[in-house]
Amino acid sequence: MPDRSFLDWPFFDDAHRALAEEVEAWAGDVVAPLEDEEPHDDAALDALCRRLVGLLAEGGWLRYCVPGSHGGATEALDVRSLCLIREILARRSGLADFCFVMQGLGTGAISLFGSEALKSRYLPGTASGERIAAFALSEPSSGSDVAAMTTTATADGADYVLDGEKTLISNAGIASQYVVFARTGDGEGAKGLSAFAVDADAPGLSVPERFPVIAPHPLGTVRFSNCRVPATQMLAGPGDGFKVAMASLDVFRSTVGAAALGFSRRALDETLARSRSRIAFGKPIAETQLIQEKIADMAVRIDAAALLVYRSAWTKDRFKGRVTREAAIAKLYATEAAQEIVDQAVQVFGGQGVIVGNPVERLYREVRALRIYEGTSEIQKLIVAGQTLAGN
Numbered sequence: 526m527p528d529r530s531f532l533d534w535p536f537f538d539d540a541h542r543a544l545a546e547e548v549e550a551w552a553g554d555v556v557a558p559l560e561d562e563e564p565h566d567d568a569a570l571d572a573l574c575r576r577l578v579g580l581l582a583e584g585g586w587l588r589y590c591v592p593g594s595h596g597g598a599t600e601a602l603d604v605r606s607l608c609l610i611r612e613i614l615a616r617r618s619g620l621a622d623f624c625f626v627m628q629g630l631g632t633g634a635i636s637l638f639g640s641e642a643l644k645s646r647y648l649p650g651t652a653s654g655e656r657i658a659a660f661a662l663s664e665p666s667s668g669s670d671v672a673a674m675t676t677t678a679t680a681d682g683a684d685y686v687l688d689g690e691k692t693l694i695s696n697a698g699i700a701s702q703y704v705v706f707a708r709t710g711d712g713e714g715a716k717g718l719s720a721f722a723v724d725a726d727a728p729g730l731s732v733p734e735r736f737p738v739i740a741p742h743p744l745g746t747v748r749f750s751n752c753r754v755p756a757t758q759m760l761a762g763p764g765d766g767f768k769v770a771m772a773s774l775d776v777f778r779s780t781v782g783a784a785a786l787g788f789s790r791r792a793l794d795e796t797l798a799r800s801r802s803r804i805a806f807g808k809p810i811a812e813t814q815l816i817q818e819k820i821a822d823m824a825v826r827i828d829a830a831a832l833l834v835y836r837s838a839w840t841k842d843r844f845k846g847r848v849t850r851e852a853a854i855a856k857l858y859a860t861e862a863a864q865e866i867v868d869q870a871v872q873v874f875g876g877q878g879v880i881v882g883n884p885v886e887r888l889y890r891e892v893r894a895l896r897i898y899e900g901t902s903e904i905q906k907l908i909v910a911g912q913t914l915a916g917n
């Protein structure tokens with residue numbers, strides 16, 4: 526059982542503490558038995574994801590991915606709740622965490638900027654697990670540089686016609702709908718982008734390829750060829766797409782830090798168990814100072830990451846405005862720390878740590894993408910530097 530004393534921090538109220546206890550108990554019963562399942566083809570992977578989405582919906586946890594007005598558990602998206610749920614799920618299973626957060630990231634832009642009609646169409650089904658959501662921002666030649674995207678949405682009567690390709694899109698192939706960013710020609714660079722909710726069965730939308738990844742989850746390319754969507758599917762106004770994307774990431778970047786924290790806590794749990802039971806040179810390795818140094822280092826980084834993640838989440842919940850700097854700091858620190866913590870855990874396990882199926886081997890693969898998706902560590906540093914320079 527990992528340290529839960531952080532729940533006493535002033536960032537949380539009693540509802541968060543109760544939520545953490547409930548999710549913890551549920552994850553122990555429902556997710557733990559699925560921890561070791563690692564499908565090796567797309568069909569099995571998709572089936573497991575659908576099953577996890579169904580289980581998360583049954584548990585009531587997907588209600589935290591949408592606002593209360595449309596089937597959600599809290600009035601507005603509550604970032605602390607999202608973080609607590611991600612942290613607890615990630616400790617058990619990276620895939621369960623993935624299935625949970627995609628329902629939020631994939632509809633965050635609709636929750637924040639959608640018309641009443643779009644919210645009613647997409648959000649209740651996402652909370653109930655009937656719909657699977659996706660966020661389609663990256664392109665083959667524009668990842669970090671969002672403003673360089675080339676997918677176009679051309680106005681044509683009461684519709685827009687989308688052409689282009691999005692890649693490295695999570696849930697590609699199993700999503701019911703995608704939030705898609707495209708250039709509408711209303712301005713240069715970031716100013717010319719708009720956001721749309723596009724149904725997966727829209728004519729002209731296809732998923733031409735899927736990618737196998739080191740920690741398997743559905744990931745692929747989404748192609749738009751003369752894909753016609755009604756103009757009413759636009760989120761916010763023409764030219765607002767960049768802000769829609771950044772505001773969504775403002776909410777969800779802290780939660781990436783929370784998932785990293787979950788991986789870190791699991792790595793520490795595994796390290797403690799291993800170092801107490803493993804005998805070398807006539808005593809448990811936990812009694813050796815070099816192992817203790819690793820344990821101390823992990824514990825310090827975990828507390829620091831938790832403080833930064835929940836500071837960012839609390840700031841967003843409390844003040845509602847932009848938390849670009851706080852979220853970037855939380856994501857940057859927590860994901861970089863998690864990478865080092867997991868690496869150290871593998872080291873403590875020695876040869877056992879690289880055997881496929883060992884929990885730390887799995888963590889080693891699961892943690893890597895977090896320093897890349899939703900903005901690389903390098904982009905987070907640019908954001909922090911930019912905001913710091915602007916503020917002083």
Ligand code: COS
Binds near residue numbers: 772847908
């Ligand atoms: N909320 C609302 N508006 C925001 C915002 C936010 N969080 N962040 C930026 N904006 C606005 C700015 O206020 C600015 O508006 P004005 O022109 O009206 O002043 C506009 O958007 C452009 O912002 P900025 O100048 O900061 O953008 P830059 O091009 O300098 O930087 C970065 C953009 C690099 C930070 C951005 O492209 C980024 O985060 N890239 C990584 C993308 C990413 O995460 N990709 C992964 C895909 S998702 S898995």
